[in-house]
Amino acid sequence: GDSVTQMEGPVTLSEEAFLTINCTYTATGYPSLFWYVQYPGEGLQLLLKATKADDKGSNKGFEATYRKETTSFHLEKGSVQVSDSAVYFCALSDPGNAGKSTFGDGTTLTVKP
Amino acid sequence: EPEVTQTPSHQVTQMGQEVILRCVPISNHLYFYWYRQILGQKVEFLVSFYNNEISEKSEIFDDQFSVERPDGSNFTLKIRSTKLEDSAMYFCASRERSGGSPLHFGNGTRLTVT
Numbered sequence: 001g002d003s004v005t006q007m008e009g010p011v012t013l014s015e016e017a018f019l020t021i022n023c024t025y026t027a028t029g030y031p032s033l034f035w036y037v038q039y040p041g042e043g044l045q046l047l048l049k050a051t052k053a054d055d056k057g058s059n060k061g062f063e064a065t066y067r068k069e070t071t072s073f074h075l076e077k078g079s080v081q082v083s084d085s086a087v088y089f090c091a092l093s094d095p096g097n098a099g100k101s102t103f104g105d106g107t108t109l110t111v112k113p
Numbered sequence: 114e115p116e117v118t119q120t121p122s123h124q125v126t127q128m129g130q131e132v133i134l135r136c137v138p139i140s141n142h143l144y145f146y147w148y149r150q151i152l153g154q155k156v157e158f159l160v161s162f163y164n165n166e167i168s169e170k171s172e173i174f175d176d177q178f179s180v181e182r183p184d185g186s187n188f189t190l191k192i193r194s195t196k197l198e199d200s201a202m203y204f205c206a207s208r209e210r211s212g213g214s215p216l217h218f219g220n221g222t223r224l225t226v227t
Contacts, residue, residue, distance in 0.1 A: 032213040043117075043220045044204070046216070051213040093216075099211035100158055102158065106156070
């Protein structure tokens with residue numbers, strides 16, 4: 001079945017540091033890939049997505065590139081802010097599977113001033 | 114921007130009692146889901162619902178669970194006889210179409226079973 005493996009956390013960085021959160025996946029077919037972010041007390045929100053190989057999703061300074069050859073979708077940001085502190089989830093959605101999304105375990109990011 | 118709304122935000126119930134968690138998905142969305150999250154981490158799929166029937170369900174979604182879309186707007190999750198291990202945050206989500214469109218999540222219902 002489909003699975004998503006995400007870099008274990010928690011991750012603690014200083015403000016303006018570079019962020020990478022690794023994500024790899026296993027899926028049948030050609031999934032769409034997503035990063036969601038969850039702030040305390042809230043539901044998950046879409047951060048960015050990519051629907052085919054070599055697509056780059058970007059939003060709020062975050063980027064991730066759909067790498068089919070390495071089955072990866074690593075999240076990066078060049079300069080993190082305190083307000084980026086949240087839990088980040090990598091997810092895939094298989095078009096042939098009723099659109100069900102499979103999530104990684106989540107990575108907690110804390111950014112210190 | 115349209116959003117998914119869930120009620121109540123927090124539900125406390127005794128073991129063995131029935132609970133109904135309610136959701137109003139975004140109005141033009143076609144696919145509906147329930148997920149749960151334990152201890153603020155892993156997001157677990159429970160069930161997907163399309164065209165007024167269950168599309169897929171996980172092993173977690175046993176005979177104690179059921180879903181309904183009774184009136185074309187609400188989407189409910191019922192747990193018939195709650196267990197301590199059902200304590201979790203339950204999220205409703207919807208998407209406009211399958212596959213490449215993202216999930217839109219509600220803010221969740223925190224279920225506490227005592």
